[in-house]
Amino acid sequence: MASWGEAKDSRLIGKRVSRLSGTDKVTGKAKYTFDINRPGMLYGYILRSPVAHATITGIDLSEAEALPGVKAAIPLIEPGKRVRFEGQEIAAVAAITPDIAEDAVRLIQFDYDELDYVVDVESAKEEGAPQIRDDWKSNQSEPRVDERGDIEAGFAEAAVEVEATYHAPVQTHVCLETHGHVAEWDQDNLTVWASTQAVFGTRQNLARHFELPENQVRVITEHMGGGFGSKFGPGVEGVTAAKLARKAGAPVKLMLTRKDEHLVAGNRPSMTQQVRAGATQDGRFIAYDMSGYGTGGIGSGAGFTGPYVYHVPNHRTKKSAVAINAGSARAMRAPGHPQGAFAMDSLMDELAERLNLDPLEFRRLNSDSDARRNRIRQAEYTLGAQEIGWHRRNRVPGSGTGVKKRGIGMGCGLWGGGGGAGTQARVTIHASGAVEAVTGTQDIGTGIRTVIAMIVAEELGLRPQDITVKIGDTEPGLASRGSGGSQTIGSVAPVIKTAAMAAKRKLFGHIAPLVEADPGDLRAAGDKIYAQSDLRLSIPWKEATGYLGMETISEGGEWDENLRIGDVAGVQFAEVEIDTETGLVQVIKIVAVQDCGLVVNRLTTESQINGAVVMGLGYALLEERIMDDQTGKMINPNLEDYKVPGTMEIPEIVSIAYDTDRKITGIGEPPTIPTAGAIANAVYNAIGVRIRELPITPDKILNALG
Amino acid sequence: MSKEKEQNQETAISRRSFLKGVGTGAVAASVAPTVFIDAETAAAAQTGEEINRAKIKLNINAQTYEVEVEPRMTLLSVLRDGFDTSGNRLDLTGAKPICERGECGGCTVQVDGKAVYACMMLALDAQGKQITTVEGLANGDNLHPVQEAFIQHDALMCGFCTPGFVVAAKSFLDQNPSPSHEEIKEGLAGNICRCGTYPFIFEAVKTASRKLL
The missing domain is CATH 1.10.150.120 ([2Fe-2S]-binding domain)
Known part of the structure; x- marks a missing residue:
């Protein structure tokens, strides 16, 4: 049975390895979709609805088509249909320069009858509000109700109760490389360079749309500039690029603008929840009654977690989604979890205070519902508390003196990850000694390319840079899943590992008679193949592979459940400093202890944790899509007014990639979950007034302080 | 070809040029805005009428490129999407278009030794200056x-x-x-x-x- 072996035997697994794409990325050589320039390529641009809700009555492309340099123009909506949010697609053009394409879009005449709109969640629920979805009544999805235990008995047993309303805003993904594609036709063959998290998913979607067999569509993503859950298919823009390319008879590059990216390319739904919770005198979380909703714009799926992490025997939850005239939600880094975690960890602190218990002690008393996770979480509490200096927190919240007050708080998270079957991979050894690893996954910035090379190199006794990794292309036809749900490594690594093992076995079979050793006695390390029982029987790697002659060893792999693990636990601690005169919250330090199963590349794993914490910090303090009731438009669709963390917001971050197993798991998402809760609790510990609404901006602090 | 267009090609600059004194350094780079749009040009842009182009020289990574630009083109768009006068793409795609309005730094290049957002500088204003992009930082295989x-x-x-x-x-x-x-x-x-x-x-x-x- 395949295993990752013991830590002491690992040359590469668990070590710090610089990512293989590093040189290309620091020199500008790395070509992202945005950078693909094809001969004769045109530039696409989409005309979008300037209003939140309207019926389109007519589109006239003739003036745009007549503009010199314009090669194609197409409508994207039929007259008589509704647009339901600012930014919805109306028509598109392709022209010889980006500027001419933009000029041409301004020349498109379109008529519409404006309809009443609603962009505020509370207003959307009111009677008489404009109806946004035909399948929902009163703009609300059918509530999902879940009840366990006996909620009334639970509250009867409770010694203390908390009632609170928590709110988190809509967050947008802000992928720095906007969504986009370069589409090129050769007869009935379509090649698309896509900024995507799923080359195979994008291929399938395009093949269906254009009624082509899959093997006539090729999707390439060598490098991509961030997705965070929002880039899983071609979307309207990808299909549009291909349509324009076909009509113009030339390749078309169509990348969204920064404004488009905010309006149409996905977002994390909001959350509003009213909760009543109770705990017993001896510190057991006993009852939880929560009712909440969020908005995913015109989309559904505005769910969030709750109850979360901590076991509560009696609970009742009711959750629904509310439609407003805004762009649809898409999966965003741990969908539903950061919202739920912020509310739950705030609630846990509020309960602990009523019980006069240390918040950490209260959490220790209320175990994680999963036994493995609970064991790890308890250890993480200890590690994290020590690292942050938990004893330094204010015994009495807000009791610090001076204008600038400090506080410490904590939060928790959990995530599935772990991957699944469905990846095909091939490891090929050539007579020259060259080794190739091929699979249909894609590197969205997580470093899977390097991890694949490390695994193959470890198995074959080579260096990571000796391995040519070919990913991000459907052409070899070796499918893999989309990179989402922190599933990439768990899906890909086992198959790569077993493919490398199979290739090695085959090579050993070739070599064994030559070195007069038993194949089972052979080992590969340090660029050599040698017999374990007699180290004198050794042959350099290239000499060994040279015996292959005209032959090539090329082996596939199998997914092996025993090589990966899911259901990880994470704990974070935050220290903040608040200027009580300006309301500014400065995060001083964050300690993130993340259950990583078996860390493959410690360097890039730490990068993942750092980055997840930074995104969580933005969620806690800065980010919010602001919709204007007066116009139905988003007020801040740029990078100046929609604030993402920059250098000045970055605290000291201690990222502890906690090895808990000899099985791998994905950690792209889990470390972004606990951050906002930890910061919110730290804010309370600093000023003694609780902010139950994200983002925790200076105005909220000043209002709270009165 | 009209008389006017012929003339423009000779002087490589349009009568309707966006800039007064382009290429002579008469526009003080430190004073914003450096762009003066005359009514006729503005009208042409509005109606999509063809805008005349100018041939300029840019010194990028110690190499001189002769490029034909529209006056409205930024340095960033010339680096990424511009062609030299022989019809070759500059293809300097290292600098990235992320916000296109000076909010993110993704297109930072050095101009006369200073960090500049290439999306916020007109290509015309980059004439006569030493431009270094990310592609020009390494010395052969020796990285900076x-x-x-x-x-x-x-x-x-x-x-x-x-x-x-x-x-x-x-x-x-x-x-x-x-x-x-x-x-x-x-x-x-x-x-x-x-x-x-x-x-x-x-x-x-x-x-x-x-x-x-």
């Missing part, structure tokens, strides 16, 4: 110490912001060779990384600073 340090510390993930950060960090260290942690944060505050690689970017800049001293 900032580039080496970014790789060593994994100061990048998706890497889309990386060229901007690398050029910004290089320019910053040119001016402040031995910065404190706080100075690094302030010095790079004009750049955004959505993957959140900042902690390792700070480490990389410190390492590069030690190597450069």
